[in-house]
Each structure stands twice: as C-alpha cells, then as structure tokens.
Amino acid sequence: AREPGWWRSAVVYQIYPRSFADSNGDGIGDIPGITAKVDYLASLGVDVVWLSPVYASPQDDNGYDISDYEDIDPTFGSLADLDALIAALHARGMKLVMDLVVNHTSDEHAWFQESRDPASPKRDWYWWRAAREGSEPGAEWAEPTNWASFFSGSAWQLDERSGEYYLHLFSRKQPDLNWENPEVRQAVYAMMNRWVDRGVDGFRMDVINLISKQPGLADGEAAPGRRFAPAFERFANGPRLEEFLQEMNAAVGLDARHLLTVGEMPGSTIELARRVTDPANAELNMVFTFEHVGLDAQPGGTKWDLAPLHLPVLKQNLASWQEGLAGVGWNSLYWDNHDQPRAVSRFGDDSAEFRVVSAKTLATVQHLHQGTPYVYQGEELGMTNTQFVDISSYRDIESVNYHAEAMSLGLEAETVMRSLAARSRDNARTPVQWDDTSHAGFTQGIPWLPVNPNYVYVNAAAAVADEDSTFHHLRRLIALRHELPVVVEGRFALLLPDHEQLWAFTRTLGEQVLLVVANCSSLPATVPAGALPDVTGARLLLSTHPGAASAELAPWESRVHLVG
Template identity: 70%
Template sequence: MSSAVEFDRVARPDGWWRSAVVYQIYPRSFQDSDGDGIGDIPGITSRLDYLAELGVDVLWLSPVYASPQVDNGYDISDYTDIDPLFGTLADLDALLAAAHERGIKLVMDLVVNHTSDLHAWFTESREPGSAKRDWYFWRPARPGCEPGTPGAEPDDSHAAFAPSAWTYDPRSGEYYLGIFSPGQPDLNWENPEVRQAVYAMMRWWVDRGVDGFRMDVINLISKPEELTLGGPIEPGQGSLRRVANGPRLDEFLAEMNREVGLDAQNLLTVGEMPGATIEVARRVTDPARHELNMVFTFEHVNLDQASWSKWDLAELPLPRLKENLAQWQDGLAEAGWNSLYYDNHDQPRAVSRFGDDSPEHRVDSAKTLATVLHLHKGTPYIYQGEEFGMTNAPLTQIEQYLDVESLNYHSLASAAGVPEEQILRSLARKGRDNARTPVQWDATPYAGFTTGIPWMAVNPNYRQINADEARRDPDSVFAHFQQLIRLRHSSEVVREGRFQLLLPDHEQLWAFTRTLGDEVLLVVANCSSAPAELPVGSLPDLDGAELILGTHPDAAATTLAPWESRLLRLSPPR
C-alpha cells in the first residue's frame, strides 16, 4: 500500500493537540459542489477559508471511504478508496494539501471494529475453509436448532441497529457477528493477520499526509474471552456494553501505536469508547503507555436517559452534568487527557439539548454552553453548525426520519406497543437525524448547501440561523467561538491550568476555576433561562477581577441574566 508520490506535510510538534481545536465535518451534510444534493469533498475544500476564519486547527472528516452506506459510511467496503458520492482520491489529496496550506491538519475517521459485508475481506471469509474465515466471528446454530430458523442464533445478543447481533449466512451455513447491523460484520482482532492488515492501511493514509485518526468504537475491538474462545456473548439487553473494554484492549492499542508510529510521528489519536470508565480512559491516554492521546467519553451524553436505552428520556439537572464532567477533569488530571464535546454526528444539537433554542435565548445559551465547555481542560471539538448555533430539526412524523437507528427503534418500539406519541417524542429529542440536516450557510434556497435537492431536508429556520448572518454580526455565536479559540491558542492557563469545580449543587450556576501558578481564571455561567444571583460569598474574591470574555455588557452586576456567562481573571493574592 505504499505510494511513490510525495504528499504535503505540516509541522506536528510534541503535544500540539493540547492547544488545538478540532472541527468535525459530516461530509454528506457539509457542502455540495456538484448539485446532486449530497455534500462532497470538493465542497469541503471550497469552505476552507471559512474554517480558517473560525480559527480551528484540525478537521476531523467522518467517513468518505467506499461504502454501501448502510450506516452512512460507517460500513466500509474499501479502506483505500473514496466513495463516488463524495468524490475521488485525488479530491481527498487536494483537500489535504489545501488544508495544510492554511495550517489546518486533517484527521480521518478510522472504522476498524467492523467492515461492510461487501468488503473483499468478508466476501472471502464467507467461504468455508477460506484463509480469511477467521478474520470474522463465525458460529454454528444453537445446539438442537435448525440453522436459519427463529431462535437458532448462537446467543441472544442484540445489535445496535437490529434485533440480533448474529446473521445467518446460507452460503456458509453459519452465523456471523455484527454488533451494529448485519451490514457491519465485526473483525476478529484476535487474528494477528487482521491487525497487520489494519496497520498497513493506516500507514498508507499517514504516508498520504493525514495527521491522525478518530477511532470509531475502538474499545470494542477486544472481545470478551468467552466469545473469542468460541462461546456465546452473555445474553441480555445492551449487548454493546458486554463487548466493550475487552482483556486485550491495551495490548492492541499499544501494538497499533508502535506499528503505525502514532506517537513517533505526533499524530492525533482519539478513541470513541462507549462504556469506557474514567479508569479505562486514564489508562489508555497515559502518555507513558503509548496508546491514545484522548478518548470520547459517553457518560455525560447518557445522563438524560433513565435506563440503558437512549430513548428512555429523563430530565438532566445541572448539578449532575457538572459533577460528571468534573469527575473526568479530576480523573484525568495527572495522567491522560480529556476530549471536550457536546455535539457530533451521533448526538442531537447541543443548544436544543443542553441550552434553550427559543428565539429569545438561543444565541446566549449557545455562547454560554461553548464558554463552559471550551474552558475545561482538554481538546475541544466543534461539530459543524455548532459554531453559529444550529438547532434540532422540527421532525414530527416517522416519514421524516432517515437514520437506520431511528427507524429501527421505531419499528421495535411500535411492535412492543409503545405509543406513537412517546416514540416520536424520544426521536425528536435524541435522534441522530438532528445532527445531519445540511449546514445552513446562508438564507438562499436550501441554505446555500446545494443547487439541487438536498438528500435530507434543510431545517426551515435557516433563514434566521446561518453562517453568513453570524459572520456579519460581531456579537454572534460565531464571533464568540472565535474568541474562545483564540484564548486556547494564547493562554497557557486555559490549556494546562488545574480545574476546580465550585458551587457543585447550584441548580443554575456552573462555576469553576482554572489555575496555573499565580494566574487564576474564574468561569461563572448561568445555565438557565431565568436570572440568577451571584453568590459572591461562596466564590473567590472578585475585587479587581478583569473581565476576559462575557456574553452580556454589564459584567459588574451581581445578578446574571438568563444564559449569561463571564470569564474573569482574578487579582493575585497580596
């Protein structure tokens, strides 16, 4: 997989990602360049000046590889080719070169827990006796059952997007494991040939000039011993939790780091790890272990659910959210590193979920949520449109949904007798479609996303909420994000200062300090749609404090307006 072509590089000094801000692009919905209604790589290239204006350092590109699109590209049929939906490999090389010219690095999405069922590896694996048979998990029917009949699956495990994690293959006469869907069979990382094939592919991308990898569900690559030894997965709901953080995870990650040269080349590595605890995250991000730079925790985005199911809605009091993020700050303070995010392609819009997306409060709540997140310690991630306050879509009928997860939930919940109104309420709040409506660039038809018919309907509020409007307003959400990014670049205390949560039980205020040497920054944020009194006696001395960044003009008032936030530099002690 080596290439004789010399590709562009940018400097990657040690620890560069600690001062970086990452911007995630979901290509299908970012910018269409050819009028087919689907975002593409040339469209991304056309918007690089906008991203440079915002000030971000890294682009994380969600999958653009060849794929049958069962799960919008997270089912890859060829790791070293680009899907024609998005362009060509030459387009990707051009994007990479243009980004590097602007000092912006590019991180690829790495999806190696599973492939597509159309990948050549899996096609060969389907043949009994094939040399690649053991590249995937194949099992016979349950003892005493006829293969392919209901209840004959090797065990009762559920898939994320299907009723069973096991799919019968008539050609093989056996079942294969796909813990997401039948179109996404799991690779068997116990096989060293699988691992070496993955590492060779990663080296191929590094040779082309990419600057790192976001690793999809990477903590699922090491499966439980009972499965790898031929037994069943423990039955029950929430099967993903039962295959996470397996016994060889650290071994595999350290091997990957060594074989690909991740640390040696100062590449950014972030592992998506559903079900990972603080202990797991601290272990895999400890620099001394040479595994990953950081992980995506899921705990804070699971707090608004009442059970293992994301669709089982629950209220989220502010103290609970503050406590969780503070635990991660404290847990990774001495060894490891945090990734900071609210939004991504799998999560609803932050301003609709954690803020107030009403016309009265949308701008201030988007600003204040950003202030709080970006002033924690770690690497912040911005999801496309978050920087100007895009909201959830007004989806009220199942016919409006496109995502496989949403459609699967509707089917299963309907069959179980859950009222349609309840199903739709859960989908509207938590469905992934909310994150995937096209980026709202301007107030022209289809929000400037395409000259054709968009693959997914544009949020109708694009005439009021769009990037063009935000860029022209010096008091916009976009301008606020620019200031936060500049602070991370310029302030060592923002990057490296010690975190301490204040007022942990306050129902409205999110307050904390960042401290480095004699410099102390104080964040006070009213995360509610009602005024909040500042409990001066419970905070550090504010006499002589300097306002660094605020959402409202009267920074001396002791009452914070709804969704007002302030960043203050405290006077040094005398």
Template identity: 75%
Template sequence: MTATEFSAPETRPDDWWRSAVVYQIYPRSFADSNGDGTGDLPGIAEHVDYLAELGVDVVWLSPVYASPMDDNGYDISDYQDVDPLFGTLEDLDTLIGLLHERGMKLVMDLVVNHTSDEHAWFVEARNPDSPKRDWYWWRPAREGFEPGTSGAEPTNHEAAFSGSAWQYDEASGEYYLHLFSPKQPDLNWENPEVRQAVYAMMRWWVERGVDGFRMDVINLISKPTGDLVDGVVPPGRRLAPGMDIVANGPRLDEFLAEMNAAVGLSAQNLITVGEMPGSTIEVARRATDPARNELNMVFTFEHVNLDQKLGGAKWDLEELRLPLLKRNLADWQEGLADAGWNSLYWNNHDQPRAVSRFGDDHPEHRATSAKTLGTILHLHKGTPYVYQGEELGMTNTYYSEIAHYADLESINYHAEAVSLGLAAEAVMESIKIKSRDNARSPMQWNASTHAGFTEGIPWLAVNANYVTINAAAAVADPDSVFHHYRKLIALRHDHPVVVEGRFELLLADHDQLWAFTRTLDDQRLLVLANCSSSPAQLPLDAIPSTAGAEVLLATHPDSTGSTLAPWESRIIALA
C-alpha cells in the same frame, strides 16, 4: 499577573494537540459542489477559509471511504478509496493540501471494529475454506435449533441498531457477529493478520498526508478470548445489550499499544482519539497515559447518557439535572488530571444539537445559551471538539414524521417500538429529541434555497430555521455565536492556563449556576455561567473575589453585577 500579561503557551511537538481545537465535518451534510444533494470533498474545499477564520487547528472528516452507505459510510467496503458520492482520492489530496497551507491538520475517521459485508475481506470470508474465514466472528446455530430459525442465534445479544447481533449466512451455514447493522460484520482482532492489514492501511493514509485518526468504537475490538456466551437481559428488554460482551476487552490496551507502535502514531506526533462507549475513568487513564503510548484522548459517553432513564435505552427520556452534569464532567477532569487527557464535546454526528439538548433553543435564548455552552466546554481542561454548525447555534430539526428521517437507528427503533405497542406519539417525541438526524441535517450557509448547501434536492431536509440561523449572517454579526466561538478558540491559543490549568468545580449542587476555576502558577481564571432561562443570583461568599479582575469574554459585556441574566456567562482573569 493580569490577563493582558499572560504569556503565550509553549508549543512542544509531542503535545501540540493539547492547545488545539478540532472541527468535525460530516461530509454528507457540509457542502454540495455538484448539485446532487449530497455534500462532497470539493464542497468542503470551498469552505476552508471559513474554517481558518473560525481559527480551528484540526479538521476531522467522518468517513468518505467507499461504502454501500447502509450506515452513512460507517460501513466501509474499501479503506483505501473515496466513495464517488464524495469525490475522488485526488479531491481528498487537494483538501489535505489546502488545509496544510492554512496551518490546519486533517484527521480521518478510522472504522476498524467492523467492515461492510461488501468489503473484499468479508466476501472471501463467507467461504468456510477461505484463509480469511477467521478474519470475522463465525458461530454455529445454538444447539438444538435449526439454523436460520428464531432462537437459533448463538447468543442472546442485541445489535446497537436493534435486533439480534447475529446474522445467519445461508452460504456457509453459520452466523456472523455484527454489533451494529447486519451489513457491518465485526472483524476478529484476535487474528494477527487482521491487525497487520489494518496497520498497513493506516500507514498508507499517513504517507498520504493524514495527520491522525478518530477511531470509531475502538474499545470494542477486543472480544472475550473464550467463547461468547449469553448476557443478562434487563427488565423490559428482549435481548441483552450486545456491546456489554465486548466493551473494554482483555486485550484492548495491548492492541492499542501495538497499533501505536506499528503505525508510528506517537513517533510522528499524530493526533489520536478513540471513541469508547462504556469506558470508565480508569480505562481512559490507561488508554491516554503518555507513558503507555496508546491514544492521546478518548471520547466518553457518560455525560450524554444523563438525559435517559437509568438502565434504559437512549430513547427513554429523563429530565437532565444540572448538578448531575456538572459533577460528571468534574469527575473526568479530576480523574485525568495527572495522567491522560480529556476530549471535550457537546455534540457530534451521533448526538442531538447541544443548544436544543443542554441549552434553550427558543429564539429568545438560543444565541446566548449556545455561547454559554461553548464557554463552559472550552474552559474545561482538554481538547475541545466543535461539530459543524455548533459555532452557529444550529438546533434540532424536530421532523414531524418518521418518513422524514434517514437515520437507520431511528427508523429501526420506530418500527420496533410501535410493533411492541408503544404509543406512536411518544415514540416520535423521543426520536425528535434524540435522533442522530438532528445533527445530520445540512449545514446552514446562507438564507438562499436549501440554506446554500446544494442547488439540488438535499439528501436530508434542511432545518426550517436556516433563514435566520446561517453562516453568512453569523460571520457578518460581531455579536454572533460564531464570533464568540472564534474568541474562545483564540483564548485557548493565547493563554496557557486555558490549556494546562488545574480545574476546580465550585457550587457543585447549584441548580442554575456552573462555576469553576482554572489555575496555572499565578494565573487564575474564574468561569461563571447561568445555565437557565431565569436570572440567577451569585452567592458571593462561595466564589473568589473579582475585585480588580478583568473580564476576558462575556455574553453580556455590560453586565458586572451579582445577578446573572438568563444564559449569561463570564470568563474572568482574577487579579
């Protein structure tokens, strides 16, 4: 069967998300409609036709809930209201309607491992006599220590944003657990009242028209059922990694299945993806096994930790070796091949820009490396996620001074690292490469002031390269990264082998080439990619013959030889 004879994929209501492509929007940085320098819901509404032209099926919004914005909205003070910074509930209703009219769905970010310390639940829980006291994790000071003094924290665990994972509350005389910022106290999911309150809130959003949820650090909700105890402190660290005490806890599968049933997630064919730092293939298989009715897919982190030193923090940079990256993704392909489902992503609001991290963002190779990275990702088996600007080949910002950064994690790391005596230049180099602000700089719409993002002063500086890298230029150029992504999305919609085909990695140890096949019945695709900035020779004896084959999509359409140009990729339908 040739490529032109491929049949259209069968659409079943219970697995529509398999053939879908999700586009993530970070609302603060997408489009500002009122000139206050911050993106908002009306700004997103103004660009739904852009999303429709790209061809995506689902839009995922990072949090727009009411929030003090300590962690850019991931600290929620009211789950059932929109923060005025982004607009109103009516604005969100309008956006849902516009997307539905164009055949797209909306996914909300669900942040229920923790709330803001300004949420009404926590405000009440600060009273030791409150019925909601047990809605959060409270512990007395360590025995023999004065409460509120150094070393009195109940355990030695570190929060993700540095410092102790315990915050002393003078009002009640005890400490509360916060695996992230002190303004993000962890909910106690062992309390059934907490769970029921969360499920009721989720049902409220579904009734409002939301089509699914991306669940923030959802594998942290099941803490140990016994008392929390000290963890092992790695060499060179002052505290034990806090998430180690709770990741993939004993009741995780129980809680996810209960949530699914209580909200009707599977029954209503809603899309669900759980962010699961530290999860293994076995954990993911359980969570995404259709028979268990937990989640559709999970976000894993192994592949985005390969450029840091083993056992180190994200800031401890290590050169990324291509064979290691290929094998890691292949392990997940094989691990979830017969049970569960993969999510596919290069970057998001927490990760650096893919073209700067995995590709080559110098002008000579930026566009082709962005296209090739897109080809690799979209041709793996799973549901692809496109982060805003990825379809343009947007790059890291490389801000030169810490004062230019807004990311709480980056700012805290800089302060702590410098205080420990690390060289300021080395600290800044790590932040330039790995800071979350690389992904959070404003969307580059056109070459006008502030990239067309706002008529005011943007909350975070626009990347200086917006004059040449922007949506207006990309849409107008048929050879742009945008149109390559559009074609990749169309391939997924048109060819069932892209969705359901069996994955097989080829040339696993090759330092330049990424090659694999996708096979479904008599349909077979060969994907070839040179992931380097130097030419690469194809070992023809180690790949399937392409005689009589049809090239479905290529970065260099006129190139058919056995040598791949720098960052060249080809998708080939084998005869």
C-alpha cells in the same frame, strides 16, 4: 511540522461530509464542497478538521460501513480531491484527521466476501459461529448469543452459504472484524500507514473499545418480554484492548509521528480512560467518553427513554473526568457530534429568546474545561434539532429501525415520535445552513435530508456578519486557548457543585486563575455571597452580557475573568 503534544492546545472541527457542502448539485455534501470552505474554517480559528468517513461504502450507515479502506466513495469525490483538501488545509496551518472504522467493515468489503467461504484463509477474519447448541440454523432463538445489535434486532446474521452466523454489533451490513487474528491487525496497520504517508495527521477511532471482545461470548440479560439484550458489558472493553492499542501505536508510529489519536469509547470508565490516555502507556491521546451524554436518559434504559437532565449531575460528571485524568491523561471535550442531538436544543434553550446566548454559554463552559474541544459542524452557528413531524422524514438507520421495533412492541406512537425528536441522530445531520438562499445554500439540487426551516435566520452568512453571533463568540474562545497557557494547562476546580443554575469553576496555573461563571438556566440567577473568588481588578476576558460585575446573572449569562 507536528510538535509533540500539539493537540493539547488544538481545537478540532468535525465535518460530516454528507451534510456539509454540496459542490455538484446531487444533494449530498462532498470533498470539493469542503475544500471550498477552508477559509471559513480558518477564520473560525480551528486547528484540525476531523472528517467522518469518506471511504468507499454502500452507505448503509452513511459511510461507517466501509467496502474499501483505500479509496474514496464517488459520492464524496476522489483521492485527488482528498489530496487537494489536505493541501488546502496544510497551506493554512490546519491538519486533517480521518475517521478510522476498523471494529467492522461493510459486508461488501472484499475481506468479508472471501470470509463467507468456510475454506477461505480469511474465514477467521470475522466472528463466525454455529447456531446455538441444539438449534437448527435460522430457527428462532438459534443465534449464538442473545445480543441485540445497536441498531435493533439480533447482533447475529445467518449466512445461508455456510449455515453459520456472523457477528454484527451494528447493522447486518457491518460485520465485526476478528482482532484476535494477527493478520487482521497487520492489514489494518498497513492501511493506516498508507494514509499517514499520504499526509493525514491523525485518526478518530470508531468504537475502538469494541475491537477486543470479552472472551466466552456470554448471553446478556434481556428485559422481560424482550428477545435480545443490550449486552454491552458482555463484549466491550475486552482484555486485549490496551495490548492492541499499543501494538497499533508502535506499528503505525502514532506517537513517534506526533499524530492526533482519539478513541471513541462508549462505556469507558475514568480508570480505563486514564490508562489509555496516559502517554507512558503509548496507546491514545484521548478518548470520547459517553457518560455526560447519557445523563438525560432513564437509568437502566436506552437513549430513547427520556429523562430530565439535572445540572449538578452534569457538571459533577465532567468534573470527575477532569480530576480523574488530571496530570496523567487528557480529556476530549464535546457536546455534539453526528450521533447526538444538537447541543443548543439539548443542553441549552433553543427558543428565539435564548438560542444564541445559551449556545455561547455552552461553548464557554465546554472550551474552558481542560482537554481538547471538538466543535461539530453547525454548532458554531447554534444550529438546532430538526423539526420533523413524520417518520418518513427520518433517514438514519438507527432511528428507522428503532421506530419499527418500538411499534412492533406496541409502544405508543406519540412516545416513539417524541423520543425520535429528542434523540434521533438525524438531528445532527440536517445540512449546514450557509445562507438564506434556497436549501440554505447547501446545494443547488435537492438535499438528501431536509434543511431546518430556521435557516432563514440561523445561517453562516448572518453569523459571520454579526460580531455578537455564536460564531464570533466561539472564535474568541478559540483565540483564548491559543493565547493563554492557563486555558490549556490550568488545574480544574469545580465551585458550587450543587447549585441548580450556576456552573462555576476555576483553572489555575501558577499565579493565574481563570474564573468561569455561567448561568445555565433560562431564569436569572444570583451568585451566593462569598461563593466565588474576588474579581475586583481582574480582567474580564469574555462575557455574553455588558456590565459583568453584579451578583445577578441574566438567563444564560456567562463571564470569564482572569485573576492575576
């Protein structure tokens, strides 16, 4: 049974099925592979599994290009396999959340195939536009707008069949659905209802703030010498977004059936997120913000333009979301997902000396903010970024396209490879490291993406056997959330906001104060005298090092005290 608001005290574990566990030796993870690991997930203590897409798909963007919402891709298994997974999770008190990718379909979806015919009743289901006025279709500069696709090149593709262009904010094989058309919306809601009837417990909604486009489809401002403009503000967060979300909520019974809903909303402001997650508005439970994963890029640049991350900026950003949503909406908390580099390599220190302890401390900081934490597969093991040295190792469409475009623009090869090493989505997509046997126990065949060579010591079997591992640290954090209401409901306050090494905050509920102090650096740090609440007599709930009383914190040391 689903209790109202149950997701506030839940921890979600994200699975990227392709890279989780392969049951049949074809080198690609699959649903039976997941079902074989549900006891592992239960032992970690997570409440919910979110599955990245397993629907029928040509796999141009690893399943985020769906050709049939009603079926499972044979690569991953069958509907019967999914039913078995749902049953296995439910039997252990866990829930299943599915990815919902409805900003776009695959170009191989039957809806789009019909839509290519200008006389079809589905023509208006997608964004078809004539060439720019005065231009021949297919000529240079003839695209209806100068928008860049997220995956390089134009966001418009000419279809020879009608001589018109269709919009694809992602790859050419991901045409955007036209949510202005009510038939599109009803078709999506009907599909969602069928999944809920089948037993799924919620949805993670892919780029949901792109379903309402800004009217007018205005050009963006291209950088000097560039043909296409990243024109996010020209199409995202359109005026009908909240109307569509409310309509969806009512039509599917998202709130009435106590489903978990989380909207992926790049470019969402705190103000928008507060409205969307305010239960009174009946839209979504929570959203994924992107602000904190953009702080290590150059302002005004793209994710590939690397810049150093400053701890005060990061912790103040999270604090502003804590304060902005407090008492009204609800935060989601994440470092990692299938689109981001590995947290320990990005925010921690993945050297042999500090990998484990920095992964633990990052988890402590994340899980003890207010909101619902998301754990990405392998994060519980402190898995690190890839060690690819050659472009031919990369598989992600975004990385491969970026490399080609950057090289054609004359960027230095070394700079491009450095950006890929730091930012490629493939960092998160190498197979989960289960043990120290060949291919880390992920497959009996050849993995679709090479296993990180550090699997010989970074693997689940080793972590589960070691009480001091990241796995057990995370398990304790999850248990704390389930035991202590202050972890779920406590009011957040940031301490020492400008400290360059220490991340310290309190959570307060009634008489209870949870104090978190973490050294987020690879050098020792000293707590300034009198800067933190007195912890004499307080209970030490969790720490990374023995002897947690001194004012000196070792590199990446963290402590959690409960006062009162």
